[in-house]
Amino acid sequence: MSELAHGSKAAVSARGGNVDAAWLSMLALVAVLSLMPLFAGGFLLYSLSLCFANALGVLSVSMLVRYGGEVSIGHSFFVALGAYAVAIVEHRLGLSIAVSLPLAILLGAGVGFIFAFPSRRLSGIYLAVATMALALALPEILIGFEKFTGGFEGLYIAQDLVPGVSKALQRYYVALVVLVVVCLALMHFRRSAQGLALLMAQAQPRAAEAMGITRSWARVSIFTVSAALASLAGALTGFASSTVSPNSFTFFSGVFLLVGSVVSLNRLSLPAALVGGAFITLVPTYLAKAGDWVPIFYGVALVVVTLVANAGDLRRFLPRRRR
Amino acid sequence: MSVAGFIRDILPLLWSGIISGCLYGVGALGLVMVFKSSRVVNFSHGNLACLGAFVVYGFSSGSLLSLSWGSAVALALGIAAAIAAMSYALIAPIVFKSDLASTIATLGIGLILQGAVQLIFGADIVNLDLPVPRFSFSIGAIRISAYDLAVLAVTLAIVGGLFAIIERTKLGVAFRAVSTNPFACEVCGLNLRSVHLFSWFAGAVLGLVAALLIVPTTFLSSTTVPSFMLQAFTAAVVGGFSSLPGAALGGILVGIAMNLFSFYVAPEFMNTFLLGVILLTLNFFPNGLLERAIGGRV
Numbered sequence: 100m101s102e103l104a105h106g107s108k109a110a111v112s113a114r115g116g117n118v119d120a121a122w123l124s125m126l127a128l129v130a131v132l133s134l135m136p137l138f139a140g141g142f143l144l145y146s147l148s149l150c151f152a153n154a155l156g157v158l159s160v161s162m163l164v165r166y167g168g169e170v171s172i173g174h175s176f177f178v179a180l181g182a183y184a185v186a187i188v189e190h191r192l193g194l195s196i197a198v199s200l201p202l203a204i205l206l207g208a209g210v211g212f213i214f215a216f217p218s219r220r221l222s223g224i225y226l227a228v229a230t231m232a233l234a235l236a237l238p239e240i241l242i243g244f245e246k247f248t249g250g251f252e253g254l255y256i257a258q259d260l261v262p263g264v265s266k267a268l269q270r271y272y273v274a275l276v277v278l279v280v281v282c283l284a285l286m287h288f289r290r291s292a293q294g295l296a297l298l299m300a301q302a303q304p305r306a307a308e309a310m311g312i313t314r315s316w317a318r319v320s321i322f323t324v325s326a327a328l329a330s331l332a333g334a335l336t337g338f339a340s341s342t343v344s345p346n347s348f349t350f351f352s353g354v355f356l357l358v359g360s361v362v363s364l365n366r367l368s369l370p371a372a373l374v375g376g377a378f379i380t381l382v383p384t385y386l387a388k389a390g391d392w393v394p395i396f397y398g399v400a401l402v403v404v405t406l407v408a409n410a411g412d413l414r415r416f417l418p419r420r421r422r
Numbered sequence: 423m424s425v426a427g428f429i430r431d432i433l434p435l436l437w438s439g440i441i442s443g444c445l446y447g448v449g450a451l452g453l454v455m456v457f458k459s460s461r462v463v464n465f466s467h468g469n470l471a472c473l474g475a476f477v478v479y480g481f482s483s484g485s486l487l488s489l490s491w492g493s494a495v496a497l498a499l500g501i502a503a504a505i506a507a508m509s510y511a512l513i514a515p516i517v518f519k520s521d522l523a524s525t526i527a528t529l530g531i532g533l534i535l536q537g538a539v540q541l542i543f544g545a546d547i548v549n550l551d552l553p554v555p556r557f558s559f560s561i562g563a564i565r566i567s568a569y570d571l572a573v574l575a576v577t578l579a580i581v582g583g584l585f586a587i588i589e590r591t592k593l594g595v596a597f598r599a600v601s602t603n604p605f606a607c608e609v610c611g612l613n614l615r616s617v618h619l620f621s622w623f624a625g626a627v628l629g630l631v632a633a634l635l636i637v638p639t640t641f642l643s644s645t646t647v648p649s650f651m652l653q654a655f656t657a658a659v660v661g662g663f664s665s666l667p668g669a670a671l672g673g674i675l676v677g678i679a680m681n682l683f684s685f686y687v688a689p690e691f692m693n694t695f696l697l698g699v700i701l702l703t704l705n706f707f708p709n710g711l712l713e714r715a716i717g718g719r720v
Binding site: 168169170172216217218220221222223224225227228229231232233235236239240242243249280354357360361390391392393394395396397398399400401402405406408409410 | 457461463465484510512513515516519520521522523525526527529530531533534535536537538540541648649652655656658659663688690691692694696697699701702704705708
C-alpha cells in the first residue's frame, strides 16, 4: 500500500512535458466506451451500464484500502442507500436523479461518518467486523421499513434525466460520465494536499500528527468519502437497472464489491475499476447456469489474487528457513 | 404490566438468553483464539461451522451415509480440522506480512466453503436434532429442557477443557506467549506456526460444536449458520476481541440482550440490533465491556 506514497515523486515528474502513455490509453478507453452504443446490442449496453455503476462501487472499496488501509465488506449498505434514495425521491417527491444523485452523495457521506466514528481509534479489523454486521443488517432494514422501501417487491425507477433521449442511452451515458468524472477526481485527489495528508496519516501516523492530522480523523474522513462514492454508485445502479429490491443487496453483494476491488489490485485508475466492475457484473450474468459455482469462483479469485499480491517471494516457504 | 407478570416473562427470557448465549460465547471463543495468536479475523469461521454441521447431517440422515450421530460428529470434526489446516496453509505465506490481507483471504475461503455447501447439499432447509432425550421440568417460571442441560454441559466441558489446555499445558503456555509477544517468542525459538495451527484447530472445533448445538433451535440451511456467526462476532467485540473469558461472558450478555430485544422491541430487527451493539461497544468500550472487570489477562 505504501508504494502509493513513495510513487508520488515519480508520478509528478512524469507529468512534466510529454503526455504519457497512461493518459493516452485512458483517453482511448473513454473514446471506445463513448462510441460503444453505435455497435453494441441492448443487453450488452445494459450490462455495461451496470458494470460502470459497479466499477464505481469497486472504486469506493479500493479507496478505503488504499488511503485507509481498511477493508469493508458492508459497502453494499451504502450502495443500497444511494439506490433507494433515488427510488424514494422519485416515489415521494416525483423528482428525477438530477435531485437524488447529489442527495445520495450527501446521505452516503453522512451515514458513512456516523458509522465510521465509533471505530475511529481502533485497528481496521474492528471496522471490518462492524461492516459485516452492516451487510447483514441491510436486508432486514429494507424489508422492515416496507412503507418506504416497498418491502420484498422493491420500487421502480422510471424517471429520465433528460427527457426525449432513449432510456438505454441515458443509463449508459450517465453511468459512464459519472465514472470518468470520479476517476479524474480521484487522480486529482491523489496529488492534492488533502490526499497526501491522508496517505501520510496511514504511512507515518506520527509524522502526520506533527502536522496536525490525527490517524483517527484520517480514518473517519476516508470512510466518509468512500461511503459517499458507494452511495453514488448505488444511485447509478438504481438508475441503470430501473428497479431496486432487497434481492440485489444481500450479504454477498458487499463481499463481491470487495472481490472486485481485490481483483483490480485496489487500484484507483479507470481501467482497474472497469476490470473490477466487469468481474462482478459479467461473471454472474454469463455464469448464471453455474449458480453455485459463482461463490467458489469468487472465493478462489479472492484468495489467489491476495496471495500473489502480498506473498512476495514464495521461495521463502520452502523448508529450511522461515521469514 | 404487573410486577408478577414482568417476572413471569423475564425469568424464562434470561434463562434462554443464557443458554443461547453460551453458544454465542463458544463461537466467539473460536474467533478470539485465532485472532489472539495470528492477528487474523477469521471470516470463514461461520462457513466452516456450517459445512461441518451439514457433514453431520449428511452422514447421519442417510442423504450421504447412515452412520450413528456420534461417528458422524467425529467425522465432521476430522473434516473441519482438515479444512482449518488447509485454510491456515493457504494464508500462511501472508499471515506475518499483513493482517488485512490475511483477513481478506479468509473471506475468500469462506466464499469457497459457502459454494461447496450449496453444491453438495443444495439450498434445502433441513432439521438436525441432538440425540438428547425429550424431557423437561420447571423451576418456578423457568422451564428447563434436556436440550438446555446438554448445552450447559457441553459448554462447560469444552470451555473447561480449553482453559485447562491454555493454563496447564506447554502448548497453552506457548499460545499465551505468542498472543502476548510474537516477536519475543520467535527470538526464543518458539515455532509460531504450530501455535497458529493449534488455535485454528481449536477455532474449527469450537465453531462446529456451537453450530451443532444452535441448529436444533432453528433449522439448518446454507445461510443460517453463517448469520448465526454474527452473534459470535458481536460477543467477541463485546468481550474485547482479545480476551477469552471476555468472549465467553460477552456471549452470555449478547444472548440475554437479544432475547430481551426480540421480546420487548422487534424480533425482525435482530441484526440491526447487533450492529448497534457493536457500534456502541466500539465507541464506549473499545477494549470490551469487561476490560476493567477482567483486566489485561490472557
